[in-house]
Amino acid sequence: MFSTMQDEQLSLATLLRYAASFHGDATISTWTGDGVRTSTYRDMGRDAAKLSNALRELGVGVGDRVGTFMWNNTEHMTVYAAVPAMGAVLHAINIRLFPEQAIYVTNHAEDQVVIVDGSLVPMFQEYLPKMRTVRHVVVVNGDPATLTVPEGVQLHSYTELIAAQPDTYDYPVLEEHSPAGMCYTSGTTGDPKGVVYSHRSNWLHAMQVLSPSGMRFSDHDTVLAIVPLFHANAWGLPYAAMMSGASLLMPDRFLQPAPLLQMMDAVRPTFAAAVPTIWGGVLAALDAHPQDISYLTRCVVGGSAVPPAMMRAFEEKHGVTLLHAWGMTETSPLGSVGHPPRGATGEQEWEYRFTQGRFPAGVQARIVGDDGAVLPNDGEAWGEVEVRGPWITASYYSPEGPMVDPEKFDDGWLRTGDVGKISPNGFLTLVDRSKDVIKSGGEWISSVDLENAVMGHPAVAEASVIGVPDEKWDERPLVAIVLKEGATAEASELREFLSDKFAKWQLPEHWTFIDEVPKTSVGKFDKKRLRARYADGDLKVVTL
Numbered sequence: 001m002f003s004t005m006q007d008e009q010l011s012l013a014t015l016l017r018y019a020a021s022f023h024g025d026a027t028i029s030t031w032t033g034d035g036v037r038t039s040t041y042r043d044m045g046r047d048a049a050k051l052s053n054a055l056r057e058l059g060v061g062v063g064d065r066v067g068t069f070m071w072n073n074t075e076h077m078t079v080y081a082a083v084p085a086m087g088a089v090l091h092a093i094n095i096r097l098f099p100e101q102a103i104y105v106t107n108h109a110e111d112q113v114v115i116v117d118g119s120l121v122p123m124f125q126e127y128l129p130k131m132r133t134v135r136h137v138v139v140v141n142g143d144p145a146t147l148t149v150p151e152g153v154q155l156h157s158y159t160e161l162i163a164a165q166p167d168t169y170d171y172p173v174l175e176e177h178s179p180a181g182m183c184y185t186s187g188t189t190g191d192p193k194g195v196v197y198s199h200r201s202n203w204l205h206a207m208q209v210l211s212p213s214g215m216r217f218s219d220h221d222t223v224l225a226i227v228p229l230f231h232a233n234a235w236g237l238p239y240a241a242m243m244s245g246a247s248l249l250m251p252d253r254f255l256q257p258a259p260l261l262q263m264m265d266a267v268r269p270t271f272a273a274a275v276p277t278i279w280g281g282v283l284a285a286l287d288a289h290p291q292d293i294s295y296l297t298r299c300v301v302g303g304s305a306v307p308p309a310m311m312r313a314f315e316e317k318h319g320v321t322l323l324h325a326w327g328m329t330e331t332s333p334l335g336s337v338g339h340p341p342r343g344a345t346g347e348q349e350w351e352y353r354f355t356q357g358r359f360p361a362g363v364q365a366r367i368v369g370d371d372g373a374v375l376p377n378d379g380e381a382w383g384e385v386e387v388r389g390p391w392i393t394a395s396y397y398s399p400e401g402p403m404v405d406p407e408k409f410d411d412g413w414l415r416t417g418d419v420g421k422i423s424p425n426g427f428l429t430l431v432d433r434s435k436d437v438i439k440s441g442g443e444w445i446s447s448v449d450l451e452n453a454v455m456g457h458p459a460v461a462e463a464s465v466i467g468v469p470d471e472k473w474d475e476r477p478l479v480a481i482v483l484k485e486g487a488t489a490e491a492s493e494l495r496e497f498l499s500d501k502f503a504k505w506q507l508p509e510h511w512t513f514i515d516e517v518p519k520t521s522v523g524k525f526d527k528k529r530l531r532a533r534y535a536d537g538d539l540k541v542v543t544l
């Protein structure tokens with residue numbers, strides 16, 4: 001027996017051609033600070049062909065890495081489309097990494113070309129002399145003359161580079177497992193590690209993003225892509241947008257709540273994506289300056305746990321549904337999305353939405369205990385979450401070959417480092433990251449549960465919980481609180497607020513009030529830095 005189906009390779013070039021033709025009128029709007037500049041997918045198709053021709057002239061061939069050091073804007077989307085389509089490999093560099101990490105990932109990926117935004121030239125200038133493999137730097141949205149390049153490196157203007165190029169390109173037919181793009185983890189809990197996506201994985205992942213168990217956007221939507229294109233494969237938004245013909249609103253470098261609300265008012269996006277800290281800021285800004293944002297029907301939020309109080313506030317005050325999603329750089333990143341199942345109503349519906357969501361058919365998941373035994377999906381047993389599937393990485397990238405570190409991989413499964421439980425109907429509830437869970441007297445306390453609960457207090461803007469050493473119990477929770485502007489609350493009052501939500505031994509006795517929770521390069525609470533501040537005696541701790 002044989003299958004009669006055509007052996008068509010999944011290819012991002014097909015996606016680009018599709019978007020530029022059948023969805024040629026879909027728009028990409030980039031915020032300029034006081035308005036938008038708008039182009040279409042048809043324009044993107046033309047510019048992607050011009051860029052592909054130009055990159056080929058610079059010597060970029062199949063499998064070569066092209067880095068970007070850019071904000072979310074029209075040109076970054078064009079690069080996202082062009083580079084894999086021509087067979088090269090896109091490496092969106094996280095511009096917020098520490099300098100040594102940004103240099104490390106560029107050298108490790110062996111980027112030959114880097115396309116740099118004009119506004120980031122001063123920062124990039126510091127890094128460039130140490131980037132050993134870069135041969136060409138292309139400055140976009142700025143003046144290349146502001147950058148000095150070392151000997152052996154050629155400098156170009158993006159506009160001039162593509163201006164005289166032909167507006168068609170004969171994209172190669174590639175084997176679908178060929179590399180298309182790479183992304184490094186943001187290093188929240190260690191050194192950045194490289195993940196290489198294939199044409200096939202990105203294609204299948206885009207279908208998942210658009211599916212009923214994914215983000216569910218379509219050509220009827222305008223998607224506000226706040227999540228940086230360098231964070232975790234941009235959550236799959238660029239290729240899903242091209243596949244669906246959804247229009248895009250790109251914030252460029254204007255990522256504070258006020259400009260975000262201003263651009264929303266101007267373009268009225270219907271869908272958005274960002275980490276919880278962004279939405280926390282937007283919510284506070286809306287409290288201070290009310291504005292109707294009910295055109296924004298859904299936002300996907302993930303990267304760290306979404307506080308239930310935030311989900312309720314968006315829904316009840318602003319008519320916006322926050323969709324809680326879980327994923328990692330290693331999972332392309334979409335793992336699970338919290339759509340309530342059929343039949344769930346009222347509080348039960350909320351309970352489902354507060355979980356990290358339901359796994360789709362493409363992501364197999366299991367829970368593994370400390371002893372390596374697979375635990376049941378009964379919604380009770382918890383352990384490390386392991387996943388596998390066609391858009392889940394099987395190794396980390398190294399120039400020497402695949403790295404299959406037993407700490408991260410278990411017999412073909414990715415070990416996520418997340419501790420959680422799975423219900424019989426496939427919903428994931430994360431307890432914590434294994435490195436953040438607090439081990440108190442042989443029992444575990446979830447830092448995330450404490451954070452979520454205390455962030456439900458009306459005076460609290462942000463809360464981050466870390467374990468601190470304790471002679472008797474090994475570790476005890478320390479709660480770092482950022483109060484809302486003008487609000488007051490004592491540690492004892494906050495502890496009292498938690499008292500009916502946790503067992504007595506879980507209630508934290510150590511509290512500290514800070515101006516801001518330190519954030520990672522992608523806007524997550526940076527517990528490493530908070531722990532360091534505690535160890536340095538930098539935090540004023542109240543012990544009850």
Ligand code: ADP
Nearest residue numbers: 185186187188302303304305325326327328329
């Ligand atoms: P890094 O590991 O450097 O933070 P990623 O952005 O890939 O880079 O982070 C993936 C991790 O983010 C997951 O392993 C998990 O710990 C956390 N995470 C992602 N989504 C959620 C969520 N909805 N709730 C809680 N944690 C989440």
